[in-house]
Amino acid sequence: MIEIKNLKLHQYTINTTIKENQNVGIYSRQDQLLKELLLIVAGINPSKNCFYYQKPLFDDETYFKERIYMDCEKEYINTLKANRIEEVLALKYHKVFHQEQFKKYVKDLRIRCEGTYQDEYKFTKVGNQLVNLCFGLCIFSLRLFYHPFSFLQDRKQYEYLKNEMRINRGNILALESLQKYQGVLDTLIILSNQQVYEFHDLNTRLLVVKGLIDSEFVIDDLELKNILLFKSIHQDAFIIRDELTKEKRKKLHQMKAEILSIPVLKLEEYL
């Protein structure tokens, strides 16, 4: 169990608990921030506010044995030979790797087709990401993946991996987008413009308020800041939690605002 207590990161104060065998997604529009947070949770970047079973997890040997961190956009592996991967992992990192499972993934996801034949055999970006994910999923530990599906466009591929994540639970995912992760997350943590929101029920609805002349003024006037998630960049709209009082809703209607109710995982469409 990972506990984050009063972690101050940029403008945010983060308090959360990540239980064993949970699939947790963390989303922010700032990639750098997301990475920083994941590195802190991985115990690589220093912090005194993160704990693994009540012990500070920064550089903690026990925690490091129990978890793996991977930036899925980076290259870690340049072979698909499962026995070699197993050998190196056991020798260098004392980690248990499921060879047969990896072979199955390679076959099912047709990873061998995701390579470029030049002077040396290299994986494409998609191939590399698939290898990273398959590799990670074959290690029995808590997995922290940064941008797991960022290059994956084939629905079959990421649906397959999502299914595997549902089976092999215990994944903390720093999400590059939200829509691809439908059905895999138990908890979603959103680092919004100002605050951190945690959603345990992903059917939670949010409200998109559109069509206002001066949304900034309306947010201040109706005191919506404490339920505000994001202000849209392109459209003059903003997204809030579905916690509007009757009066506020009425006022917004009077201002001829259009209010849409959307599921939390669709909020990106309105950003």
Next chain:
Amino acid sequence: MKKYSVCIYFGMTLLLMFLVDILLKEEASYSLYILSLTTGVFSFLIGQMYSLKDHRLGFGKTRRQLEKEFIVHLGMVILFSIVSIALNYLFIFCIYRVFAPQIRMIIFTYLLALYLGMLGLLVQNVNIKYGIFIFIGGVMILVGTFFIPNRVICDVILAFFIVLFYILNKILFRKIQLRG
């Protein structure tokens, strides 16, 4: 990064070798040994600093473990350097009594290059196999210098060997790399 740094190191070794050719007319200057040692240790330190941010932290090695490994490797490099310098010193001392100045110069230059090469490879890969390869090559070159009097040909041969060892290593010791 690794590939580039190996190339840079080879380049630097060759450059130093030529510098030695120019600077060192006949007598061996031991300050160059110190220079090469410093260069080697610095490259090693930089390499290690770089690697502290690498994937190993993500895969389960803690910073403390990496630092311990770093100290062990540093000790290895220093030991290797001391042994190398001692051997070179002994060798040069011996050959000073036997060979003509011109040949001494060539031998010394190659010993220096050999030493730098070994150190460089150790630094980059922390792998003794590379050192052995370069050592065998160095010995071959050393033997070659007795038969090839032309300086340029010697240099070309040395460069050739360095490339050959790199390729050989790729072929013979090709193992899975969990990249860093």
